[in-house]
Amino acid sequence: MMRTIMHIDMNAFFAAVEQQSNPALRGQPVAVVGSQQRTIILTSSYEAREYGVKTGMTLYEARQKCPGLLLVKANNRLYTHVSSQIMLIFQDYTPLVEISSVDEAFLDVSGSLHYFGSARRIAYLIKSRIKTRLGLTCSVGIAPNKLLAKLASDLHKPDGLTLIVPEMVANLLKDLPIEEICGIGRKTTQKLNQLGVFSCGELGRYPVKKLKRQFGIVGEKLVLMGRGIDPGAVLSPEQEAEVKTIGHSMTLRKDISLREDVARFLAQLAEMVGRRARRYGMSGRTVTLTIRHSDFSTYSRQQIQATPIHRSEEIYRAALHIFDRLLMTLPVRLLGVRLSNLQYLGQQLPLLPEERRREQLTESLDRVNDRHGEFTVMSGSLLTVKGKGSYVISPAWRPEGIRNIGVR
């Protein structure tokens, strides 16, 4: 049966939200950045894009292009809040909403077409509600599958509404550059170009066998992409696969070389990871440490625990242990801690009294932190990292912007 899939993409989301909440930014070239230094452009307003400011640019580059650029530090809590309001609007038109990121969603409206008249009409209703309630615009793509819906929403920006019906597909894809397809990135484009494949039409006609030799399993998918075929279903949050990893990383304001400095940041990262894991009710057996040196060379090393863990202290100890086995030759620019091999706590063995006591302490710490933000308190053993210290860690201790990590 023919499906009707809708992809909704908010236009310049972070920048548009900022312009909406601060009228002084409206009509101005605005860029949202992660922090003040060692950051990149996360999103820019359409006014800034006129000057050539793009996502991913360095601050320096962006300022060169647009000297009057107004910078705003990302307010992830605000974006998350606005995002949830938008996602709620979608729910009024179908229960099949797949939230693919903070500013994008797929809707399978096949079952609600008769109720609202048409997909186009649903799109109009959604667009106008988002516009009047939140002052934001979005681009909507409507197509028989997710791949084409996503493509359609990209065709007209901002404030677009694009419909792709089956009869249009072959003609549309015939000369479309392969890199326009979601899932074909820089490297794949390069490789395909070397094979003489530039358009989706060419990709769709390419012998599957040859592509499989070059790309493995992905080869089969690539041919289907070239033909605009995508059997993937729209998955609501309940249908989606469980989270597989939980991690945090941060680029430090300044490179560091001392073990005790590394240890301090690892303690913070472990706390963020552990707290999130506990909130999800999950434990993991694999701890991965990521290090980026001053020359941007990046390594990751992992270690498997005998049993699944979720306490910050255990994650911290594992991360530090991995670090201690590496020889550090260059200053450290970025540190990351990740927990994987996850499973729900539910089926764990009954806890020993001592473990139970620690669990209760952990839970109460989490409650305090949830109320007052990260790092208000930490378990005692983490503090020994600094030698001594009070039970409450002063705000000055935490690097700027840390609270914004992970909210997005």
Place this chain on the structure above:
DNA sequence: TCTGGGGTCCTAGGACCC
């Protein structure tokens, strides 16, 4: 004045077992 942070999926090679 260089280059963020959150993920998922895939691959290739090695260890280990039967």
Place this chain on the structure above:
DNA sequence: TCTGGGGTCCTAGGACCC
């Protein structure tokens, strides 16, 4: 006068997405 072969788990890295 050798060195199969399938399966699983693990590790590290890379491509890709927003």
